[in-house]
Amino acid sequence: MSTVNLIRDPRTNRGTAEATESRVNNKLYGLIPTVVESLEQQVTRCLEQVRSKSTDLERYIYLSNLRNSNVTLFYRLLMDNFEELVPIVYTPTVGEACVKFSHIYNPANCDGLYISIKDKGNVAKVLDNWPYEAPDITVITDGSRILGLGDLGINGMGIPIGKLSLYIGAAGINPIRTLPITLDLGTNTQKHLEDPLYIGLRQNRPEDPEFFEFLDEVMDALSAKWPNLIIQHEDFSGVHAFALLERQRNKYSMFNDDVQGTGAVILSGLINAFRESGVPLKDHRILFLGAGSAGVGVASQIRDHFVKAGNMSIDEARDHFWLVDTKGLVTFDRGDQLAQHKTIFARKDNNGQQFKDLESTLEYVKPTCLIGLSTQGGVFTPKIIGRMAELNKKPIIFPLSNPLKNSECTYEAAMQNSECRVLFASGTMFPPYTDPASQKVYYPGQGNNMYVFPGIGLGAILAQASVISDDMIYTSSVALANTLTEEEKSAGLLYPRLARIREVSTMIAAEVMKEAVKEGVAKNKEVVDLVNANDEAKLISYIQSKQYNPAY
Numbered sequence: 001m002s003t004v005n006l007i008r009d010p011r012t013n014r015g016t017a018e019a020t021e022s023r024v025n026n027k028l029y030g031l032i033p034t035v036v037e038s039l040e041q042q043v044t045r046c047l048e049q050v051r052s053k054s055t056d057l058e059r060y061i062y063l064s065n066l067r068n069s070n071v072t073l074f075y076r077l078l079m080d081n082f083e084e085l086v087p088i089v090y091t092p093t094v095g096e097a098c099v100k101f102s103h104i105y106n107p108a109n110c111d112g113l114y115i116s117i118k119d120k121g122n123v124a125k126v127l128d129n130w131p132y133e134a135p136d137i138t139v140i141t142d143g144s145r146i147l148g149l150g151d152l153g154i155n156g157m158g159i160p161i162g163k164l165s166l167y168i169g170a171a172g173i174n175p176i177r178t179l180p181i182t183l184d185l186g187t188n189t190q191k192h193l194e195d196p197l198y199i200g201l202r203q204n205r206p207e208d209p210e211f212f213e214f215l216d217e218v219m220d221a222l223s224a225k226w227p228n229l230i231i232q233h234e235d236f237s238g239v240h241a242f243a244l245l246e247r248q249r250n251k252y253s254m255f256n257d258d259v260q261g262t263g264a265v266i267l268s269g270l271i272n273a274f275r276e277s278g279v280p281l282k283d284h285r286i287l288f289l290g291a292g293s294a295g296v297g298v299a300s301q302i303r304d305h306f307v308k309a310g311n312m313s314i315d316e317a318r319d320h321f322w323l324v325d326t327k328g329l330v331t332f333d334r335g336d337q338l339a340q341h342k343t344i345f346a347r348k349d350n351n352g353q354q355f356k357d358l359e360s361t362l363e364y365v366k367p368t369c370l371i372g373l374s375t376q377g378g379v380f381t382p383k384i385i386g387r388m389a390e391l392n393k394k395p396i397i398f399p400l401s402n403p404l405k406n407s408e409c410t411y412e413a414a415m416q417n418s419e420c421r422v423l424f425a426s427g428t429m430f431p432p433y434t435d436p437a438s439q440k441v442y443y444p445g446q447g448n449n450m451y452v453f454p455g456i457g458l459g460a461i462l463a464q465a466s467v468i469s470d471d472m473i474y475t476s477s478v479a480l481a482n483t484l485t486e487e488e489k490s491a492g493l494l495y496p497r498l499a500r501i502r503e504v505s506t507m508i509a510a511e512v513m514k515e516a517v518k519e520g521v522a523k524n525k526e527v528v529d530l531v532n533a534n535d536e537a538k539l540i541s542y543i544q545s546k547q548y549n550p551a552y
């Protein structure tokens with residue numbers, strides 16, 4: 001093999017940082033400009049280039065090509081400029097990139113695996129084509145519910161790539177051992193089927209029996225080939241997300257990020273918001289708009305917290321939740337066949353009354369806390385926010401749908417209609433708000449599962465967890481809430497500053513590892529011994545010693 005591959009392979013390419021001697025020895029001399037640069041100099045140039053682009057989508061494309069030409073440089077750039085670049089490589093820009101994925105797709109890039117329903121029966125052979133070393137973690141989607149953007153088919157690939165970039169940047173997973181996968185089962189979105197540049201199968205999605213057979217084959221093949229692989233399900237449509245979790249969670253080391261990761265991150269923000277609100281746990285009344293994978297996942301996680309921290313029975317805890325979907329308040333007697341996951345929180349104390357929309361349900365419930373996971377931008381109107389502010393001294397309002405245009409309200413609207421009293425977190429980051437009267441600047445929270453999934457995955461990888469249990473997820477949530485510093489608390493933040501994400505992910509991973517050991521699901525003997533030695537500092541430095549740091 002020609003040594004020119006050293007600069008063609010993104011995992012070995014150093015570009016202008018290649019030393020002169022190495023250029024001579026590897027017959028690269030003359031192929032690179034004369035200068036020998038440091039990684040820092042390269043980062044400076046790339047940052048200038050990113051900033052010179054006129055749109056975020058152009059920045060996304062630039063960064064995607066950089067990742068495909070020099071992995072070390074891309075991750076150094078990302079990590080050194082995390083707050084600036086996360087909104088480009090991840091939510092919200094990744095949403096636009098997915099919608100246009102077939103158009104911005106660079107046919108020269110090799111970003112992950114595409115496994116199509118036509119490979120049914122041969123999935124193991126497709127996995128054999130993965131040319132790199134055994135992955136530690138995969139993020140896998142079927143593109144059926146990408147953010148709040150619907151069924152994007154194969155275009156959903158931007159999501160596994162984006163999530164894994166955060167695993168690498170935020171938690172320090174080695175990029176060489178990550179695997180983005182998109183399952184191409186077709187799409188039910190006509191626009192994509194008719195798009196001449198669409199890069200996926202031009203057919204509708206299969207019926208459920210074929211879907212589940214295929215998903216079982218994929219999961220079997222993945223865990224047979226890579227027995228320690230951690231598998232993250234992402235952006236599967238709601239009903240499938242729950243069904244796959246139920247079916248596969250005790251068999252593989254897997255979790256669903258939209259159900260469980262979101263549950264953990266929102267509970268964490270709420271633990272801090274409940275404290276700030278001054279209202280005791282037992283008096284909180286929580287109203288959800290949206291009863292899908294995220295809505296029910298989040299409600300379940302908070303319910304379990306009420307049981308554990310509020311000393312309630314599961315039935316008492318469940319009474320604190322009201323869920324609204326497209327048909328109104330979810331009740332047992334409203335006359336439609338409820339999907340299995342909705343029955344968990346369906347009300348039976350409504351005395352035959354049905355509430356058809358958010359406004360009337362809000363009057364009926366008088367909530368302390370309003371959570372949006374509905375995909376519907378702007379539905380928390382000024383009137384709804386104002387009413388929450390009348391009902392509560394410190395109303396808790398979390399519009400969590402992604403990307404930005406799907407957010408149930410903006411931070412500005414929440415502040416303007418609550419006299420700046422709102423306790424707020426959104427799925428996509430909003431800019432700070434300056435109160436015109438006082439000129440005081442307020443900072444919003446970002447309730448996005450990116451605060452927990454990197455730590456959950458890292459902990460599970462290092463422990464070699466055979467399954468990912470409910471308590472491992474719950475632990476990640478409490479651990480995240482506990483990472484808030486006194487300074488962050490006094491600034492009114494519900495989540496730690498993004499700049500501390502590495503430290504935060506490390507602390508979450510440590511708690512996840514401890515829980516895995518406690519439950520006897522950790523296969524890594526070294527970690528079992530380390531956790532049993534009860535030396536926090538040693539555990540943290542063990543994790544740090546395993547983390548990837550981009551350098552030549």
Ligand SMILES: NC(=O)c1ccc[n+]([C@@H]2O[C@H](COP(=O)([O-])OP(=O)(O)OC[C@H]3O[C@@H](n4cnc5c(N)ncnc54)[C@H](O)[C@@H]3O)[C@@H](O)[C@H]2O)c1
Pocket residue numbers: 145146147148149237238239257258262265289290291292293294295324325326327372373374375376400401402403406426427428447448449450
């Ligand atoms: N912040 C985060 O970390 C995070 C995590 C996961 C999901 N999300 C976001 O949450 C949203 C929902 O995700 P999901 O997985 O639950 O999707 P889903 O498709 O499973 O559920 C959507 C729910 O919203 C309801 N809904 C839709 N339109 C409505 C309307 N007009 N009024 C009332 N209810 C309505 C649907 O009936 C359904 O119950 C997406 O926008 C996604 O991006 C955010």
Ligand SMILES: O=C(O)C[C@H](O)C(=O)O
Pocket residue numbers: 091146147148235257258401402427448449450
């Ligand atoms: O991807 C995100 O930004 C969060 C979440 O997983 C979502 O589906 O919206």
Ligand SMILES: [Mg+2]
Pocket residue numbers: 147234235257258
């Ligand atoms: Mg998601």
